[in-house]
Amino acid sequence: MGERDYEVRRILDPRQGGAPAMGRSAWEALAEARRRFIADGVLLAPCPALRPEIAESWDRCRSAGVDPDATVLAVPLSDEDRRQVMAVYGGLVEAARPLMGIIDDLHLADDYIFELVARNGVTVLQLGNLVLHDVVADGSIMNEPSMGTNAHTLCMRQKTPLSVVGPEHYCAALHGLAALAAPVFDKHGIVIASLLLTQPLPAEPWSEDYQKLLSHALGFIASIASALEHQLVFQDSLAMLAATGEKLEAATEYGQRARHVLDIAMGFTNEPILVLDAAGVVQHASPEAIHLLHLTLPDVVGHPAEDVLGLPWAGVLQALGDGQGGEVIASVGGREFGLRGNAVRSVAGGALDGLVLVLSEVKNARGRASGAGEEASITFDDILGNSMAMNEARDLARRYAMTGENVLIIGESGTGKEYFAQAIHNASRAKGPFMSVNCAAIPPRLIESELFGYESGAFTGAERGGKPGKIELADGGTLFLDEIGDMPLELQATLLRVLENKRVMRLGGKAYRQVDFRVVAATNRDLGAMVREGTFREDLLYRLSILTVPLPPLRARNGDVVFFAHYFLNECRRKAHEGPTGFTAEAERLIATFPWPGNVRQIKNAVYSAFYAAPGEDIAVNDLPQYVREGREGLFAPLEAPTAAAAEGEAAKPGDAPTATPPVTAPAGMPLPPRGEEPGAADGETVSVPDELLSLQAVEESAIKLAMVYAGGNVARAAELLEISKATLYRKIKEYGLRQ
Numbered sequence: 001m002g003e004r005d006y007e008v009r010r011i012l013d014p015r016q017g018g019a020p021a022m023g024r025s026a027w028e029a030l031a032e033a034r035r036r037f038i039a040d041g042v043l044l045a046p047c048p049a050l051r052p053e054i055a056e057s058w059d060r061c062r063s064a065g066v067d068p069d070a071t072v073l074a075v076p077l078s079d080e081d082r083r084q085v086m087a088v089y090g091g092l093v094e095a096a097r098p099l100m101g102i103i104d105d106l107h108l109a110d111d112y113i114f115e116l117v118a119r120n121g122v123t124v125l126q127l128g129n130l131v132l133h134d135v136v137a138d139g140s141i142m143n144e145p146s147m148g149t150n151a152h153t154l155c156m157r158q159k160t161p162l163s164v165v166g167p168e169h170y171c172a173a174l175h176g177l178a179a180l181a182a183p184v185f186d187k188h189g190i191v192i193a194s195l196l197l198t199q200p201l202p203a204e205p206w207s208e209d210y211q212k213l214l215s216h217a218l219g220f221i222a223s224i225a226s227a228l229e230h231q232l233v234f235q236d237s238l239a240m241l242a243a244t245g246e247k248l249e250a251a252t253e254y255g256q257r258a259r260h261v262l263d264i265a266m267g268f269t270n271e272p273i274l275v276l277d278a279a280g281v282v283q284h285a286s287p288e289a290i291h292l293l294h295l296t297l298p299d300v301v302g303h304p305a306e307d308v309l310g311l312p313w314a315g316v317l318q319a320l321g322d323g324q325g326g327e328v329i330a331s332v333g334g335r336e337f338g339l340r341g342n343a344v345r346s347v348a349g350g351a352l353d354g355l356v357l358v359l360s361e362v363k364n365a366r367g368r369a370s371g372a373g374e375e376a377s378i379t380f381d382d383i384l385g386n387s388m389a390m391n392e393a394r395d396l397a398r399r400y401a402m403t404g405e406n407v408l409i410i411g412e413s414g415t416g417k418e419y420f421a422q423a424i425h426n427a428s429r430a431k432g433p434f435m436s437v438n439c440a441a442i443p444p445r446l447i448e449s450e451l452f453g454y455e456s457g458a459f460t461g462a463e464r465g466g467k468p469g470k471i472e473l474a475d476g477g478t479l480f481l482d483e484i485g486d487m488p489l490e491l492q493a494t495l496l497r498v499l500e501n502k503r504v505m506r507l508g509g510k511a512y513r514q515v516d517f518r519v520v521a522a523t524n525r526d527l528g529a530m531v532r533e534g535t536f537r538e539d540l541l542y543r544l545s546i547l548t549v550p551l552p553p554l555r556a557r558n559g560d561v562v563f564f565a566h567y568f569l570n571e572c573r574r575k576a577h578e579g580p581t582g583f584t585a586e587a588e589r590l591i592a593t594f595p596w597p598g599n600v601r602q603i604k605n606a607v608y609s610a611f612y613a614a615p616g617e618d619i620a621v622n623d624l625p626q627y628v629r630e631g632r633e634g635l636f637a638p639l640e641a642p643t644a645a646a647a648e649g650e651a652a653k654p655g656d657a658p659t660a661t662p663p664v665t666a667p668a669g670m671p672l673p674p675r676g677e678e679p680g681a682a683d684g685e686t687v688s689v690p691d692e693l694l695s696l697q698a699v700e701e702s703a704i705k706l707a708m709v710y711a712g713g714n715v716a717r718a719a720e721l722l723e724i725s726k727a728t729l730y731r732k733i734k735e736y737g738l739r740q
């Protein structure tokens, strides 16, 4: 239509376009001009009735050798060719048929033939009652070379509606006809066909009425051509719409299938996952997420994040939508959950398509808290000591931390094994949880459920909804197996399998969960000897001990003892904001030479106890625990009600401040150590404590008692002094059968 350079309106006026008005003389002059041209090949000049396009057509016909006297015009078309043409023009024919039918309603003509002629001259649709069999064979190709000057070929050539009447036709066989034709353009402005109305000429074709009728008929045909073009565009749009609809349908179907697949896939993951669309509506939820949130699938899927997680979607997007791995905390049903998010974009850098949220309960989401509520806050920078032995241990552990492999830490009690475990965790998996299990502190029959967790109903007393084990909770982080030497033999094989496969099954469960965790194990026992005794599995030891960090006892760390004494003194001052500022020379000498079997913990406790006991500027020998003053390697004695002799003796010691050691008495309800275990103590004599009573457990037990004394029975304060969590202290109080 873009090429259309005429207007239908103008054609209705015969003076402005289409067929020029022709009176009788003009008609006769035209006929004469044609006769002369056919005969001589020359045009009579001037002949106003002869339009240039008609004259040019005659010229082309003559040059092409068209026979002006042929009786049968047009070139026959094979059936096959015709089928092909019809296949191409089928759509156009269907569109044109109702429009062309209007001619009947208008009674514009009596005898006529109204045709839709393809661009190549083949009639593809024919209406009307005029029979032209004698002139044009049915289903033939009608074009200029086959039938001389004609209206439809010329209108397509000229790209405008026009008429060819009587003697304007080159071939005499058509002289009795008037043909009116209008081109049909496609949406690109290319002529694809023409509409052709053919009628027999009346007796007086030059009459004014007939000339007017011709003009109106041409306008009508041009209008139909125009309507047909619009219809084509409309059909095109419909087709496009239909195609788009089909594509949409296909896309919707594909989307539905993908959704179904994802729904099923969700059932296979043990991760608590929520998938949200760009508007923040939950589209999928894994069973684990449903389980963790204590909700049902219909409570979650199809609901906005705001309703499910209680968080404004805009805030979630801001925190997690940039794909930088942030975390937000959501509170659902009074419990807190960490949400880590992965932004989904189908085009890199493009608009957000959705968000995949991985949930975890806050206690392990933050990656710090262990089951006992302890925090893995220690880094290698917090591990003090400048002795060569200590530096070597620290360097070794730092290197091992980077390997991601399991690490075994061996050392006496109080040498800093847990400190090292935390430092390794924070150097390699700080973002993950640090879960610690003290194999010596948990009754053997409970270790299994503590480690592996259980499903609801796994055993009598199991929590409803089950409980994840420490291994599961350590996912993405570190499992610290303290006192691994106390791991029950029957569990060692299972643990080994878990270490090898990195997957666990809860007790009473049916499915394995893949867990990504690293084990740091610690012991103060000789695992090699235990293997020889048959109480520790060799294969487990091998698995755990590939990277071993031996921690030197304090007595092997040259210079560290005095360093720690001052360090802990300063720590006390920082906490108390007052108190002694140093040690007397003699107290420092005593500290430096004491063997400290309880290592750093012991010296720390000794300094803390002296700090709160010392009345003066400096901590003196008298302020130090009695067992230190007496050169004994334990804490047992100081908790004893001091004998008068002992108190005197201490007070009389030269070089110390002239103050008596404050009598250490247990507050009401605080049990004193079992005297019966101390040979000779029953009769009140001061005796040296046998070595076996200075076992590490005794050291710990005594430290607890001492801390409780100084904390006035306040567990929180005592825990602070001992630098352990309240929960651990409660556990140890229970373990040692102490009363608070």
Ligand SMILES: Nc1ncnc2c1ncn2[C@@H]1O[C@H](COP(=O)(O)OP(=O)(O)OP(=O)(O)O)[C@@H](O)[C@H]1O
Pocket: 382, 383, 384, 385, 411, 412, 413, 414, 415, 416, 417, 418, 419, 420, 522, 524, 600, 601, 604, 722, 723
């Ligand atoms: N290198 C160190 N720097 C600072 N403090 C230390 C160091 N080593 C140990 N400590 C102190 O000693 C305490 C005991 O350390 P830790 O619990 O790590 O020892 P452990 O070897 O695990 O002991 P146990 O075997 O009895 O459990 C710590 O709470 C800390 O206060």
